[in-house]
Amino acid sequence: xxxxxxxxxxxxxxxxxxxxxxxxxxxxxxxxxxxxxxxxxxxxxxxxxxxxxxxxxxxxxxxxxxxxxxxxxxxxxxxxxxxxxxxxxxxxxxxxxxxxxxxxxxxxxxxxxxxxxxxxxxxxxxxxxxxxxxxxxxxxxxxxxxxxxxxxxxxxxxxxx
Amino acid sequence: xxxxxxxxxxxxxxxxxxxxxxxxxxxxxxxxxxxxxxxxxxxxxxxxxxxxxxxxxxxxxxxxxxxxxxxxxxxxxxxxxxxxxxxxxxxxxxxxxxxxxxxxxxxxxxxxxxxxxxxxxxxxxxxxxxxxxxxxxxxxxxxxxxxxxxxxxxxxxxxxxxxxxxxxxxxxxxxxxxxxxxxxxxxxxxxxxxxxxxxxxxxxxxxxxxxxxxxxxxxxxxxxxxxxxxxxxxxxxxxxxxxxxxxxxxxxxxxxxxxxxxxxxxxxxxxxxxxxxxxxxxxxxxxxxxxxxxxxxxxxxxxxxxxxxxxxxxxxxxxxxxxxxxxxxxxxxxxxxxxx
Numbered sequence: 001x002x003x004x005x006x007x008x009x010x011x012x013x014x015x016x017x018x019x020x021x022x023x024x025x026x027x028x029x030x031x032x033x034x035x036x037x038x039x040x041x042x043x044x045x046x047x048x049x050x051x052x053x054x055x056x057x058x059x060x061x062x063x064x065x066x067x068x069x070x071x072x073x074x075x076x077x078x079x080x081x082x083x084x085x086x087x088x089x090x091x092x093x094x095x096x097x098x099x100x101x102x103x104x105x106x107x108x109x110x111x112x113x114x115x116x117x118x119x120x121x122x123x124x125x126x127x128x129x130x131x132x133x134x135x136x137x138x139x140x141x142x143x144x145x146x147x148x149x150x151x152x153x154x155x156x157x158x159x160x161x
Numbered sequence: 162x163x164x165x166x167x168x169x170x171x172x173x174x175x176x177x178x179x180x181x182x183x184x185x186x187x188x189x190x191x192x193x194x195x196x197x198x199x200x201x202x203x204x205x206x207x208x209x210x211x212x213x214x215x216x217x218x219x220x221x222x223x224x225x226x227x228x229x230x231x232x233x234x235x236x237x238x239x240x241x242x243x244x245x246x247x248x249x250x251x252x253x254x255x256x257x258x259x260x261x262x263x264x265x266x267x268x269x270x271x272x273x274x275x276x277x278x279x280x281x282x283x284x285x286x287x288x289x290x291x292x293x294x295x296x297x298x299x300x301x302x303x304x305x306x307x308x309x310x311x312x313x314x315x316x317x318x319x320x321x322x323x324x325x326x327x328x329x330x331x332x333x334x335x336x337x338x339x340x341x342x343x344x345x346x347x348x349x350x351x352x353x354x355x356x357x358x359x360x361x362x363x364x365x366x367x368x369x370x371x372x373x374x375x376x377x378x379x380x381x382x383x384x385x386x387x388x389x390x391x392x393x394x395x396x397x398x399x400x401x402x403x404x405x406x407x408x409x410x411x412x413x414x415x416x417x418x419x420x421x422x423x424x425x426x427x428x429x430x431x432x433x434x435x436x437x438x439x440x441x442x443x444x445x446x447x448x449x450x451x452x453x454x455x456x457x458x459x460x461x462x463x464x465x466x467x468x469x470x471x472x473x474x475x476x477x478x479x480x481x482x483x484x485x486x487x488x489x490x491x492x493x494x495x496x497x498x499x500x501x
Binding site for chain 1: 173211245246247248249300301319320321322323324327330331335375376378379380382383386492493
């Protein structure tokens, strides 16, 4: 199977959130989405869109302080923010396996800090600044599950400009 | 007879224990800060946090007892923070408090960290009387609360993304200035021009009491990024001064609006960011014009400490609100949740 990558430009935080909502329609319990992107790129914003799509009622705030936030929507969401992690091994103290291989959707901000601990199957979502408001969002699948995932995502109407 | 409460706090950076008499008088107050460890890393490292708490907790409690000149058998109750915070860190304080209370056969009282921050004010200000509006603002929280009676809280609004204090930490990290971001920003901002750069004031006029600091964080970061890419000089002091002004403007405006809507004559500030002198000055200045009095704790009681936990514990103790020994640590704990 050809590995499928694709990239979308969003023009505002609202559009990034909307894209997150589209992605939420395809996620299943046990999926892991790994977010890459510098401060202010829109990682939390994208995840807010996913959570809205999964009918989470709580505010989805930055978990930089508590490292993990859990929300209950249509499925459980485990929201990691590893901004404060210095050493990948520190993730071992957080019983990360219970989340990564658990019954919910795991989303990880600053995933680059623990790359060696990510499961084989996951979806890498890389958000880059294009200018002050626009973002270039690339989806890079790791494993078959996410190849199929991206094929379905690319079929959603109007997902591309 | 007076009541002595031992307070214990381990929700984040600090391992702290304090003994407070009758909810007011601080007999001893010990804080072992992990900031020197975290400085190296630019933030709280959860694994290090819980390991250090375990190392410090017993010596810190011993020191609090020693300095107070009291014996463990003199205690009336033990109060401890059980949330919100880092789970591993909370568990250290919670377990020790339960064991001590069980062994001494005295009440054990779980305290919400946010409520403790409000009570920090009662250690110094006798005049505070509900109803009042309280702004709790720190590295982990930004909440505006209406207090009708003590123990009865109405959450008016909170941050939808980043906490105010967290944004200070992130901006100073981007500028390679270190941790914690609040005091560093405050010091450098004094030498900058607060109106030199126009940063956004998110949700300033949206009519709600919610906050959002993520857009401001992005704007500041993008401003720095652009200058870096063009190899231009980065006016650090002006950036920090303008950024701090944007945060203060939003916090002051929303807090004053809440006080006016709920017709309270008192505003209370709590949490680490309440130590920010620019915030204190601006809110006082504007509240004065409206005949509203502003209270905030001394700096050492704004940041995490156990005296505030002991103070909150005293009032629960007087109302006979003990916790069960099966009480669990809770990472995300809103103010309204019942603890007993």
